[in-house]
Amino acid sequence: MPKSSRRTFLGKASVAATVATVGRASPASTALGANERFGIGVIGCGGRGTSLAKVFASQPGATVAYTCDPDRNRAERAKTASNAEFAVADMRRIFDDSSVDAVVIASCDHWHAPAAILAANAGKHVYVEKPCSHNVREGRLMVDAARENNIVMQHGTQSRSNRGRQEAVEMLREGVIGDVLIAKHVNSQRRANIGHRTPSDPPDHLDYDMWVGPAEWRALQSNFVHYHWHWFYNFGTGDIGNDGVHGIDVARWGLGVDTHPAFVTGYGSKLFFDDDQEFPDTYTITYEYPGGGKIGEKRLLIYEQRIWSPYRQDADGNSIFFYGTTGLMTIGHSGVRVFGQNNKLIKDVPYSPAGDEHQRDFLDAIKDRTRKPNADIEIGHLSSSLCHLGNIVSRVGRSVRFEPKTERISSDVEAHLLLRRKYREGHWAIPADV
DSSP: OOOOOSOOSSOHHHHHHHHHTOOSOOOGGGGOOTTOOEEEEEEOOSHHHHHHHHHHHTSTTEEEEEEEOSBHHHHHHHHHHHTOSEEESOTHHHHTOTTOOEEEEOSOHHHHHHHHHHHHHTTOEEEEOSSSOSSHHHHHHHHHHHHHHTOOEEESOGGGGOHHHHHHHHHHHTTBTBSEEEEEEEEEOBOOOOOOOOOOOOOTTBOHHHHHTTBOOOOOOTTTTTTGGGGSTTTOOHHHHHTHHHHHHHHHHHHTOOSOOSEEEEEEEOSSOOSSOOSOSEEEEEEEEOTTSSTTTOEEEEEEEETBOOOOSSSSSSOEEEEESSOEEEEETTEEEEEOGGGOEEEEEEOOOOOSHHHHHHHHHHHOTTSOOTTBHHHHHHHHHHHHHHHHHHHHTSOEEOBTTTTBOTTOHHHHHTTSOOBOTTOTTOOTTO
């Protein structure tokens, strides 16, 4: 059995008793005072989490009350950056505080769903980074938790709130390139070789037992704490879930499909990196949305990844391509381009830089409960599931037929089992009904 860290921010026994009493709470919005000032807890204080803490702290009417990370140094840095009142290691301290209205989850992928579900059950609104889940089943449980507790749950795919991306999708809906039959996202960039490492003891400032949380136990290695956990099955979802999910989400959005695909095929493997990474460095995955099954009703979404190659087929890199019956649209870092007959450039719209629109949208959705946020958790679940299904195809080495309504792979037991994951037996953060 792994040993708990000698240093923790709180006594675990006291918070364990607290969480055991948490049931289905009333929506956190009812806890807001007359001035509607939001108290926020930020869980996960790496680069992204600290950035989000600063953004939310800058929002009118919002205060970051807690920063939370099992690494004491990171929690304290984020506390200073956001002027938070408390830095803690155990997220249950946040869930138990009635003055906290919302939580921001920017932890490792394996903590996203457990933390979000616990927060929802405690009546907190949730902003959860991408991908929202570690696997398909967890994503569905997140949607259920948000609906059952009547809370706002926003997914961190910020392109949904970017006006330039919104206008591009509006053009597609208006038929600027005819009927969109295929969307493709290409993730081509150069990542680092993380080498080969053997297990080592955690540093004193890291509560590694808390860091692993409900995931299957794996002894610490210096090449996955703190960033490269992305490339390990227990903790991450590969670069398809790390970076690819952004373009995949825009591709699905522009393609106009609001369900799961029914057929997933393709390839994923390591072609380049000789290191400890477990996920592929190269993918070519195709997702089919059959519609009614007739010609003209089917839609395809394609994902390509080469995280060892900075050499790109387009100047922007990491672009999304939409192939329509009368033209082509590209969305990249420099903007939106539309090509018509004979590949003539007919529109060239410069990129609209992202600001704090997505975070503001989350807070506005809490205030105005008549609408959902731009990246509601159902949207996040559908897009994140594409990453998980691509990883399943890569791991089993064959195509799968997915059942969109039941979220099952009945025809392939091995693949079906990968819709879920294994947890540490008896851990307090394991979601119910997994």
